[in-house]
Amino acid sequence: MSEAKLAVITGASTGIGYEFARFAVEDGYELLICADEPAIEDAAEKLRRLGGTVQTMQVDLATAQGTDEFWAGVGDRHIDIFCANAGRALGTAFHEQDWDAIRGLIMLNMVQTTTLLHRVGLRMQAQTQGRILVTGSIGGFVPGPYDAVYNSTKAYLDSLCYALQDEWKGSPVTLTCLMPGPTDTPIFSRPENLLSDSPIAKNDSKDDVTVTARAGYEAMMAGHKGVVPGLVNKLIAMLAGVVPQSILAEIHRRGAKPE
């Protein structure tokens, strides 16, 4: 049993993280998955029906204690795959957001991701083997009026990933950054965020979650640096390099401002 390779995936109860978990089970990995909600058990049940060996943890990675608890659950095991996927959005205007919610978003999207990348990075360098997949976002290329802090946290993650890839150049550890566009997951409809009234939440042409996650998973397995799934998203990522920030901000406002 201990022969099986281990995949550790955060934020795996739904959405892109659940899809990563499904692909890893299909590839024969043993799983340790976590989320901050009881739905992680339902996800594990579905994955077990697919034949997976699945360990779950319900922890809040938006706190340092939750992150430590999760890391204690990983223990000193050899980690073959780590998907740093847990993240949330918030929505609405910056001044209307509650400070504790903003702080929680920064803690979840940035601080715990950085902490776990640091711990997993050290572990994998010692193992001289490992694959890491980080869920960034094309939101990181675009100033995000009406979800300002979210987009900024993703800019942080995108930048950090490219820097670490360069630092780890020539090492046996690979790091891949998945930068999805708007994808059809619960991120837009969670009760605690204020995005559900925005045009982007109501838009029915969002990317398919399986297609998005598959692009990221395959890029990780191939050791690619980054992947922006979908033609329109690729175009946005390219344009973001040449279009002034003020225009990018205006485009984002139209999608994210509550109606």
Added chain:
Amino acid sequence: MTFAVITGASTGIGLELARCAATDGCEILICSDEAAIHDVAQTLRDQGAVVDALLVDLGTPEGVEALFDEIDGRHVDYFMANAGRGKGGAFLDQSEAEINEVIGVNVIGTTDVLHRTVRIMRKQGTGRILITGSIAGWMPGSYHAVYNATKAYVDLLSWAIRNEVTDTDITVTCLMPGPTDTEFFDRADMLDTPVGKADNKDDPQKVAEEGYAAMLDGRSGVTTGFMNKVQSLMSGLIPDSVLAAMHRKMAKPDGGPDHV
């Protein structure tokens, strides 16, 4: 009297921003996490300025609370969110405490003061905000990874907030200096890097003057120094992996390993 608040004003760009505001006739409130802030205040007072100084660590919630207790409901005309720290070296060689300190000041502290300031200025209906971002935000920072990533956060946040307040008389300006001749590199343990040693870094006084003028004009952003303008223009066109490799050449400590 015009009231200006400047964070991280004990040295470097923040000190020069404080001088700009004092010379401009503002009453100023300056803060820093080091006692030298009181010497700066005395020097500016000796030159005739009205100065209030506060020793606080904006990397802590208490520090931010103390700053706004000091502001105490006053009308804030200008707010310059300048406080920030760097930390050089390879990511995996840094401690979690060092990493969290950079994020704590550059991201959490900056976001907290901006959140409070935007609320104050929205009530006032007017105000000018200057945020010290960096051209580092447009370039992944090999051997300065967390710092550059925090500046990517700050730069993007600045443009997003600016867009949100377009229906008011509030403006948000992002100052994006390149390498500037301040104590930054010493404090970031980067004196043994090519960028730390370079003797052609920008003059903090000029950088601050350009930033201050841009804030008064309500411009969206200002990149100081000719080479920095070239670099920030290029960063939109060059792939991130190439930018990261360029950054490695500037920021990798001399004699350090090629990889961990």
